[in-house]
Amino acid sequence: MQFLRRTGLVLLWLAAPLLAFAAANKNDPYLVPLRGAGNIALVAASIMIVILLLRRGRWRTIAGKLLVMFWCLPPVLMSAAHLKYELRKNEVLGASAAEARQLGPHFMVGYSSFPEVARLARLGLIGGIYVTRHNIRGRTVEALRAEIEALQDVRRAAGLPPLVVAADQEGGIVGHLAPPLTKVPALATLAGLAPDEQQAKAEEFGRIHGRELAGLGVNLNLAPVLDLKPPQRRNRLDFHTLIGQRAIATDPSVVSTIASAYVRGLEESGVGATLKHFPGIGRVRTDTHHFSANLDTPVRELETTDWLPFREVLSHSRSALMVGHVTLTAVDPDRATSHSKRVVDGIIRETWGYQGMVMTDDLVMGAIYQNDVCKAVVEAINAGVDMLLVAYDGAQFYRVFACALEGSRQGGLDAAMLHASAARLERGFPTEQARAASGAIHLVETSPSRTGGSPARGETRIRSR
Template structure:
């Protein structure tokens, strides 16, 4: 009976060791960002306990039990080594970035807008001129007033001013409706779709749209925000997927009518510009037809180009051509153009179609690179960052966890040193970003 007990105990230990090894290999995944600190110490402690137990078992037992103890020792040591190695590599990369020449860091850092969980850590990035913008969301403003948020933004912009640099992009996700990350303390507005009437000519809703946009524009500008990730111009195709926990375009889209969306979005953007706040139309190439959530999976848009041009892309093109709006590129694959890479870092879509064919010279920003569609893509985060910048993307958004900024920046620094980055593309991007800031301040 005792032998059976020892056998079962060794099997349990082996299973725990395998689980630890799995967690250790994925500890730096963005999905574990909220648990990473506790998981690190838990995995470390369990690994050490299993190693000690296995050593005792090897000395104490024979035959099968001894073999199991050896397996537990090997797997536990692998997990222990993996987690220490992963953390050591991360902190080494972080140290190397902060040790980089400030001018190089500034040059490439201008292409990143970064979210944060630790304000002091964010300040360090700003002090080292390592980023071009900051993303503020609900977790950053818990129990804070408008004055508190304004003070933090002023602190960051004050650092930039002392450095003699142009202001940071201070970005938020304040669409209205379910995506109102700064409400409270900012006013909670309903979705844009609820203030227009589909039964009347859309021009009759113009005053209501402008009034709505003025609330956003005034409140955002008062606290120091100069970039809003709104409006959503994906058409509402009625696609509902129970597995879609985050995107839910059907709840955020303005309308199914391309002309209605185009006009409402343009009125909204032009109104925000009056307050020095840039709008961002999203999520090109349009997620209204996509039934997969790119936060957690890969997605494909296989609609023929002719149909997209005549329908889904009408709002994008009209707002692009008639405002200073930024355009956010999503992570769905546009199958008719590039069936290998998400749009956000596809040279065929960004470089060849948007920049060359459309001759669009406005600012392009990616959706969050922490999303699974990028992080676990065939290219991976590092290559995706390089490809995005070389394709003509101006700003890479790393919002969910700033930890992913470090491997992304490390990739750019190495690519720059190796001569892989397209300097002509970088120069054009620098001009676009600086021009956008001049217009915004003006």
């Protein structure tokens, strides 16, 4: 019995700092499972343990007093974290109409609470929403469709442009709305077919996704994946990127053929495609959901391999381009592509001439969020990124938007970049209104880029009509 009591006491000493840490960081994305009922359970457990320690007379000794104080910390730290969150939220919700008009269109947010996201939509603090499995779990397609329509009604009533409504339906292991939507095989399953069959099947997959997403009210699909399939197994700790299962093929021409056909099928229903994850993560072994990652391949080699599918599909579609949180060390060794002006403005805009919508991968991913997220947000906007995605944990929107708000108020945002981005978004939203005003993308001759050097002979640029 004495041994059990001592063991229990040791466990209490070990558990106290862990729970205190969890309480102080209750709003961290890694602790999403503790939100709501988990937070209540943590506070209730702390209070019960304090009462138990007091009844056992632990307060009489110095060590006992310290232990009781440790177990008093979780409720206090959780209250402080919640207060900080509410203050930041109120700051964002209190942004002026001018600030909302300037910054709001550049943010896309995932959500769990309809009233909360409806308020953001009405105030113009967001330009898009991201729907995923928790938005459809336990519900009918009709219920989610009505919810999306209601949000678009909120926008119309407020005199604001329609929301971009995005989903993540790649096929295969990534189909966050399937079921109840149709579960389509991965595009990689088509790589072994003859070219004609590849195109026919891929276009069919695109039509299925496009028809069902458009019927739901979704107008942008975060697909297809254009990263080249890695020739070797990735890091054993890669639990989320799993690009080996999501990439189409190792051959750029096969990727281009299949992806182009898929995008055609998708666009037939008025749903836009998103090509991802530039500059490519097939060669990267680190999972950017959790860690920073470097792509050390020379640009000349990437241009003739990994980047061929991106340029080919962009040249024949209205697709958006998603930039990932991989650092292209040959161009900008100090920051990830998602907030690198040398890459976004230098390569994508200037060298390639692409003037469509560029969006970030989820800013809640560890490669960005665990570093200086405020610096990344400001740099992304100044780099010419059009849409900043906050998908996995929508509650982080307030932190991310507050970063942009602070940057704006301190004069840290590039007005010319914001103006150019606003123009791109206005003509590039994949909605009925925007489709009527926007055309396809075509290739034109290039000129030397601002970032130095002349393009190779025969190189082309991609531009929106």
